[in-house]
Amino acid sequence: MSKIVHSVLPAIIMAVPWLAIPGAVLWGKKRPGAAKAVYVGCTAATFLLITTMYPRAMDGVVSVQHLVEVAPGINLAFRVDTLGFYFAILLSVIWLLTTVYSLGYIRTRETRYYCFTAINLSFCLGVAFSANMFTLFVFYELMSLFTYPLIIHEETEIARRAGLKYLVYTITAGAVILAALIMQYYYGGTLSFLGHGTLNSETISKPVLLIIFSVYMLGFGVKACIMPLHGWVPDAHPAAPSPTSALLSGVILKVGAFGIIRVLFDVFGIKLLGDLGVALPMLWVASFTIIVASLFAITQNDLKRRLAYSSVAQVSYIILGLFLLSPDGAIGGLLQIAHHAFMKGTLFLCAGIIIHETGKRDIREMNGIGSKLPITMLAFSVAALGMMGTPLTCGFITKWELGLGSIQAHRPYFIAVLLLSALLNAVYFLPIIYIAFFKGDPMDKLLKHETSRTMMVPVIIGAAFVVILGIFVTVPGLPYSLVKIVVKALF
Template sequence: MIPGSVVSPSLIPVVLLLTSLVPALVIFGLKEEQRRLRTALNLAGAIAKAAIVVVLIPIVVSGEKLRSSFEWIPGLEIVFVTDTFSLFFVALSSGLWLVTTVYAIGYLEGAPNRSRFFGFFSLCVTATTGIALAQNLFTFLIFFELLTLVTYPLVAHRGTPEATRGARTYLGYTLVGGVVLLLGVAWLTLEVGPVEFVSGGVPAVAALAARDPATATAIGALLLTGVGVKAALFPLHGWLPVAMVAPAPVSALLHAVAVVKAGAFGIIRVVEDTFGFQLFADLGLLAVLAVVASITIVYGSLRALTQDDLKKRLAYSTVSQVAYIALGAALLAPMATAGAIVHMVNQGFMKITLFFCAGLFAEELKIHRISELSGVGRRMPLTATAFTIAALGMIGLPPFAGFISKWALGVGALDAGEPWVIAVLLTSTILNAGYFLPVIIAMWTEPAATAASAERAPRLTQPGDHARRLEAPAALLVPTLITAAAVVGLGVAAGWEFSPWSLARFIADGAWL
């Protein structure tokens, strides 16, 4: 919470939820052939949410918070607030939801069960918005669990045995994580009463830790484990690679907008807005989080190196990259906190671009494996360029967005007196280069795939067809190019007013004050 901020009663936080909830409920009732109305509802909701966020940013940054609260049962309130951190996350989800909606409309053209898909798609964004705007642990818990339930049908959308298995694995992991989170929230509420998030930590939680540190530590561990499942921290990450059986728009949503980001957001809420950095460190939990995040960073990268399936390589890359956010939250330095916060945006745009590209390779060239990507740069030069930009950003090269994140985390580690973190970041960078650079080189410099892969990629290997360009339709290509351009813009324009990096610094400085 920023000193001197003004809290104003308002229905605006509820309206932000309704911009995706109302389209979802209407879309469920549409017939499959009502394509234009379904598209109009999807786009109208996404545009409305993004527009409201743009209007709110300068208002909230100036120190005004908009609050909506409703008593659900005696003693427990549903509370939504647009503080700087919550609006930051809503801005990320609304912006990426808009481009993913356009992509999904093109990707699923002619596919069955589109009304069901887009209904749950919008409910997924509603749940993510609710998580972001939640001002207390009870509200956060409700929408965190809702996200699990509405995402399951998206993972299982294709209805194949593989999709069903992947969805059940996802559901199993996340439901167990939800139960652990519920235990933590219930126990903490029993000890101190309803908990509203406070920047720097809730005083009642600090009082609990002072009189009963063992209980406070146990509760903190439960909360961290509960949100850590969705954040895919090792060893709780097993659901993420398996869930890659979902369609490309769903994979993009899982990795860049919704589930893993909800987990990362939850880690920061628990560490910074429930316990406070210093108290979490005093209880020994911050050191545990730092070690787990570091192991996850290296482990995810090592597993990515061994994957030939493109989406699984990207999935293990997400396991590694999202752990940067947890690592930044575990370091006692404002710069590290800012690095964790800005990486939510930077990783989101980089990873959604990569999954968009993976979807285009699969749709246009029937390519799903890295070993089949040779020469793709000459076949799909715009898509391959977008992939290259996002991959270089993931490695952390300037001037791309990923460089800003790694630089901030490195400086924050030194400020916190934890130089060993630099070794983790360097190791991760080398491994990132190891699993991305060979792909880029193969796409641009090697000849097209040979007949050995003809069965899997027939369109790429027909006689006389190896040099013909085959870019995707505009509905698929334009969102991909927009997010790729953002990867560059987020790095080049990091110092601009209201840029994600400037807002992340603002949020972190307010937290440490």
């Protein structure tokens, strides 16, 4: 068993983003510079504080902190295991990037944007740090609700509709998760995460387990946008401002996947799921999502919609990897969380720059945009190549591990899904690159006109991460090393 220490650090870390709010509220109008500084400072401080937990995470030491007993047996408590740390550090990095980016991008209602982004960071960290399903659910729900202001930030009719759709989906999902939670508690007796499954098939009948499982999947599947439940994604992403889209795709969809991970590893446990025989249906559902969402993406002409559908497909990689129930598959699935976050984050941020600088959203109108925004489009291309799984980008590592995993699980035919999806990725990403760089009249050369540095830097860093994570995979501290520890503990 892993070593357990008590630490108040998670609680402190969660509190830090809240410090941004007074700054944003008080200085939002009068001294925007100070407000921004506080905002970025808080996000950065969060990141730095999380990094201090790194040694523990690498040693597999679990930090726990009991917060408050909400009801007898039901606690709000934090427990940072390696998986939680992995998720937390990832989301704080993505947050930092989008935070810096948003300074340049967000021009209206900054105060509200900063406040809610900071709050959401806190809640997302809460999900990552949660010690039991209840805590996870609490922060998950809060996060879901507080994302709404970000989605409708622009307050257009489209945004409003998208926001409404989002709310309907997530609130319903929340209710469904609640039902599953209650069932789990009633039948299983505990909600805690112990590093292995807490439900067992000896005391609980199989149908009940199946019901609990499927209800959980229905609930978390909405955030993780498994195919029939993905409806809000293609609307919310284009409607939201680009940094928010990056956050949505990069982190918030992953929170749903994180929920599924917890259900898989800490509620049911790998062995029980294997016995239940639910893995295969989930694999098919994920495969269906991957393929069909990719096909949908091909037909989209709105850049952000295409990216959104791509996210739907890519998040299902995580599900696919996890439900292979094999070590390599799990590594692939968990890696995909980080890798997709960087890739899709970069893509959305680039899309934001394109929209911000040229006002164009339709891919067909982007002829020669690469000569106008060379660095942006280069970053875009790198991330897009990553999505296709080109070697030396992080997407390749994911694909490789998933492929190995599917063979390890004696289901080699899922490689076909992966590869077909990569092909489809190529079909919908390559034209963008091609249009941007190679199409368009070279005579009619647009003036080079890159965007402001605050927006440029996060994009470059994101693209750099795509490559760094693809080359220096095994460097300690990067996702692979963390994921390896997680998976080693599990299998």
